[in-house]
Amino acid sequence: METHKLIYYLRKWTNIKDEEAGVILTAFEPISLKKKEELIVPGETCEYIYFITKGCVRSYFVDDKGNDHIFQIRMDNSWIGDLESFYSHQPSKYYIESLEETQLLRIKEETLDELFLKVPALERYFRILFQKAYVNALNRLSDQMWEPAINRYHNMLKEHPDMFQRVPLVYIASYLGITPESLSRIRKQR
Amino acid sequence: METHKLIYYLRKWTNIKDEEAGVILTAFEPISLKKKEELIVPGETCEYIYFITKGCVRSYFVDDKGNDHIFQIRMDNSWIGDLESFYSHQPSKYYIESLEETQLLRIKEETLDELFLKVPALERYFRILFQKAYVNALNRLSDQMWEPAINRYHNMLKEHPDMFQRVPLVYIASYLGITPESLSRIRKQR
DNA sequence: TGTATTTCTTAACATAGATCAAGTGTAAAA
DNA sequence: TTTTACACTTGATCTATGTTAAGAAATACA
Numbered sequence: 538m539e540t541h542k543l544i545y546y547l548r549k550w551t552n553i554k555d556e557e558a559g560v561i562l563t564a565f566e567p568i569s570l571k572k573k574e575e576l577i578v579p580g581e582t583c584e585y586i587y588f589i590t591k592g593c594v595r596s597y598f599v600d601d602k603g604n605d606h607i608f609q610i611r612m613d614n615s616w617i618g619d620l621e622s623f624y625s626h627q628p629s630k631y632y633i634e635s636l637e638e639t640q641l642l643r644i645k646e647e648t649l650d651e652l653f654l655k656v657p658a659l660e661r662y663f664r665i666l667f668q669k670a671y672v673n674a675l676n677r678l679s680d681q682m683w684e685p686a687i688n689r690y691h692n693m694l695k696e697h698p699d700m701f702q703r704v705p706l707v708y709i710a711s712y713l714g715i716t717p718e719s720l721s722r723i724r725k726q727r
Numbered sequence: 728m729e730t731h732k733l734i735y736y737l738r739k740w741t742n743i744k745d746e747e748a749g750v751i752l753t754a755f756e757p758i759s760l761k762k763k764e765e766l767i768v769p770g771e772t773c774e775y776i777y778f779i780t781k782g783c784v785r786s787y788f789v790d791d792k793g794n795d796h797i798f799q800i801r802m803d804n805s806w807i808g809d810l811e812s813f814y815s816h817q818p819s820k821y822y823i824e825s826l827e828e829t830q831l832l833r834i835k836e837e838t839l840d841e842l843f844l845k846v847p848a849l850e851r852y853f854r855i856l857f858q859k860a861y862v863n864a865l866n867r868l869s870d871q872m873w874e875p876a877i878n879r880y881h882n883m884l885k886e887h888p889d890m891f892q893r894v895p896l897v898y899i900a901s902y903l904g905i906t907p908e909s910l911s912r913i914r915k916q917r
Numbered sequence: 918t919g920t921a922t923t924t925c926t927t928a929a930c931a932t933a934g935a936t937c938a939a940g941t942g943t944a945a946a947a
Numbered sequence: 948t949t950t951t952a953c954a955c956t957t958g959a960t961c962t963a964t965g966t967t968a969a970g971a972a973a974t975a976c977a
Contacts, residue, residue, distance in 0.1 A: 923973080938958090
């Protein structure tokens with residue numbers, strides 16, 4: 538019997554017994570998105586968090602002038618959702634949209650809370666997940682504040698080369714906090 | 728018997744029984760810092776995480792040109808430490824320094840891991856703590872990327888008015904990602 | 918296969934915020 | 948009380964990145 542991808546990733550940081558793995562898997566519901574389909578939109582409450590088994594999505598908001606601002610791009614084997622809306626039950630401010638055909642597993646808060654009681658190792662997994670996500674966000678913040686755009690671009694090229702194969706540069710520019718024109722100029726310099 | 732401050736804050740998000748509270752409290756070690764004393768310095772591994780019971784600290788790094796870049800300012804009843812170094816056992820890149828006389832509670836990773844096994848509710852507390860910290864860091868990132876400095880200043884004034892009473896503007900400027908000169912100009916405009 | 922649409926680049930000009938260099942207050946130290 | 952160091956402000960100039968506008972390339976579509 539082959540181990541499910543999700544379980545494979547959970548086991549990287551925690552001990553999940555086989556019977557627990559079964560309980561976990563039945564709690565998640567698989568869904569799929571075509572290219573450019575919306576997973577969440579502003580005004581609606583984000584009722585699920587999602588694990589991307591295959592594909593690519595972006596989280597962004599639209600400002601008063603109608604410009605997109607992308608703060609997350611996530612690909613295979615990562616989590617996505619509006620955590621703020623998910624836990625506060627308040628309407629989301631964000632869009633989350635697929636950039637290609639995407640397969641996800643979703644879970645509701647109630648179901649997740651029940652799982653945490655049945656499988657404490659899962660709560661440990663999420664503790665570690667958020668801890669790492671927090672450290673990453675702080676590092677990204679620090680780069681955004683004090684590294685010039687050209688360095689941010691080169692770091693991204695090194696750390697996520699795969700994104701450049703799958704995601705249009707307009708989106709990558711926004712994720713880097715610059716305009717597509719600036720990115721284009723940066724790329725011209727060697 | 729009065730409840731300890733730390734327990735009071737843990738109980739905001741989790742159920743800690745009285746006997747568990749005792750176990751937790753004995754695992755933490757109180758320390759105190761004079762004004763401008765260093766808690767961690769680059770090159771050393773951060774072996775503890777700290778809960779500030781009273782006082783104020785900043786986390787920052789120093790770039791090639793010798794400029795400080797402050798990415799965190801924390802006051803009473805919050806957690807501080809270099810999580811990346813703490814969990815990876817790699818040398819820290821940061822300084823953490825007190826800005827005033829400060830009292831803290833510290834705990835080692837081993838001790839914390841043992842506590843997590845004895846008191847699962849504590850691991851839940853940290854799961855929620857990191858989750859919230861992550862959401863905050865993403866919001867701060869988004870502001871840094873797409874809000875002009877003047878808005879970031881006004882938001883900070885609204886959300887942390889207390890900091891302006893206790894922290895010099897030079898540090899607040901760095902935290903906002905601008906120079907003291909720019910902050911001064913922003914403040915002049917009404 | 919040709920046409921439309923999206924993606925990417927280029928150039929001229931504008932601007933927020935940085936840098937450099939003095940200066941003024943203010944508070945600790947002597 | 949005077950000195951010294953730190954905190955804050957001001958002005959002149961500079962620079963990275965944004966804005967606007969156009970066109971070229973690439974991709975999807977008919």
